[in-house]
Amino acid sequence: MTDKNDLRQLIDRLHTEHTLAKDEWTALISGRTPELSEYLFSLARKEQKRHYGTTVYIRGLIEFTNYCKNDCFYCGIRRSNIHARRYRLSEEEILSCCRTGYSLGFRTFVLQGGEDGSYNDERMVRLINSIKEQYPDCALTLSIGEKSRESYQRYFDAGADRYLLRHETADFSHYERLHPASLSAKKRQECLWNLKEIGYQTGTGFMVGSPFQKAEHLAEDMLFIRKLNPHMVGIGPFIPHHDTPFANKSAGTSELTLFMLGLLRLMLPQVLLPATTALGTISGNGRELGILAGANVVMPNLSPTDVRKNYSLYDNKLCTGEESAECRHRLEKRMESIGYQIVTARGDSPL
Numbered sequence: 001m002t003d004k005n006d007l008r009q010l011i012d013r014l015h016t017e018h019t020l021a022k023d024e025w026t027a028l029i030s031g032r033t034p035e036l037s038e039y040l041f042s043l044a045r046k047e048q049k050r051h052y053g054t055t056v057y058i059r060g061l062i063e064f065t066n067y068c069k070n071d072c073f074y075c076g077i078r079r080s081n082i083h084a085r086r087y088r089l090s091e092e093e094i095l096s097c098c099r100t101g102y103s104l105g106f107r108t109f110v111l112q113g114g115e116d117g118s119y120n121d122e123r124m125v126r127l128i129n130s131i132k133e134q135y136p137d138c139a140l141t142l143s144i145g146e147k148s149r150e151s152y153q154r155y156f157d158a159g160a161d162r163y164l165l166r167h168e169t170a171d172f173s174h175y176e177r178l179h180p181a182s183l184s185a186k187k188r189q190e191c192l193w194n195l196k197e198i199g200y201q202t203g204t205g206f207m208v209g210s211p212f213q214k215a216e217h218l219a220e221d222m223l224f225i226r227k228l229n230p231h232m233v234g235i236g237p238f239i240p241h242h243d244t245p246f247a248n249k250s251a252g253t254s255e256l257t258l259f260m261l262g263l264l265r266l267m268l269p270q271v272l273l274p275a276t277t278a279l280g281t282i283s284g285n286g287r288e289l290g291i292l293a294g295a296n297v298v299m300p301n302l303s304p305t306d307v308r309k310n311y312s313l314y315d316n317k318l319c320t321g322e323e324s325a326e327c328r329h330r331l332e333k334r335m336e337s338i339g340y341q342i343v344t345a346r347g348d349s350p351l
């Protein structure tokens with residue numbers, strides 16, 4: 001099953017049947033070549049254009065707190081990182097980010113943060129209420145980690161529309177090598193099923209090239225995602241952070257990340273697929289290449305410039321220039337240069 005023609009046939013079958021068996025995923029991922037990638041991307045663009053034309057949705061990302069009670073080995077804002085400069089935006093500051101974002105044409109706000117106990121349910125519900133009251137035409141996405149089903153329900157009832165929670169890796173023992181014993185893949189996946197059941201437009205995702213990752217693990221990620229059938233999938237290369245236990249591990253590649261984006265577009269043709277900041281960090285035109293591999297979303301940063309550098313999940317994270325929402329115009333130009341247009345629309349999942 002390593003013959004080039006066989007792998008091309010696997011891509012064709014993925015295109016028509018939207019699924020593969022685990023050993024087929026593994027063979028395809030580990031046997032990829034530049035020629036196969038180009039073929040994959042051409043089919044992925046066909047699907048992307050069928051469902052979304054040449055439009056790219058934008059989401060305004062507000063990184064509102066970098067306090068986190070968790071200690072994930074890869075993450076720069078892990079609890080044990082005493083060098084992280086901690087900050088927490090107030091409700092007023094968050095609303096002011098929304099105001100700026102709205103005037104720039106953003107109609108989705110993503111509240112992302114570490115698992116920060118000081119932003120308890122009551123405070124979150126108040127915040128969600130205020131944002132939805134002031135911006136009833138906007139979608140609100142939360143990305144604040146693992147919570148009880150009751151908490152997820154409360155946020156949903158308050159008006160939150162979407163939730164992002166990457167499963168990180170679907171393989172249980174691989175998950176254990178990336179996280180402390182207090183966290184488990186099982187719990188993570190349960191949260192995702194709860195979010196879907198409650199009615200959120202739900203996003204999951206994983207890191208590409210995280211330490212100890214094998215092609216088999218990526219195959220399991222594809223199978224898990226296929227089963228969950230989420231509305232959104234966020235993936236990006238692992239990038240080491242100097243103040244974490246993984247400081248000396250090598251980064252994932254944009255090449256493999258792009259290949260996985262193409263596979264995701266063929267497996268779930270209508271999925272909302274961001275070309276992530278991590279992809280843009282590892283390669284100068286990473287996000288354009290992401291779009292050309294099948295992605296259809298970009299998520300510029302709306303956080304105030306002075307705190308942006310502190311939301312440091314990995315080294316050299318894009319946090320100035322084009323990454324700033326003020327440079328929406330430049331992002332627009334970048335997308336136009338490859339034949340795509342940024343649109344001002346909520347960009348809900350068609351599912």
Ligand code: 5AD
Nearest residue numbers: 074075166237238239240278313314
């Ligand atoms: N490199 C790449 N992505 C990372 N994330 C956290 N740390 C890193 C890192 N070092 C990702 C995780 C998390 C998301 C918010 O950021 O996948 O879910």
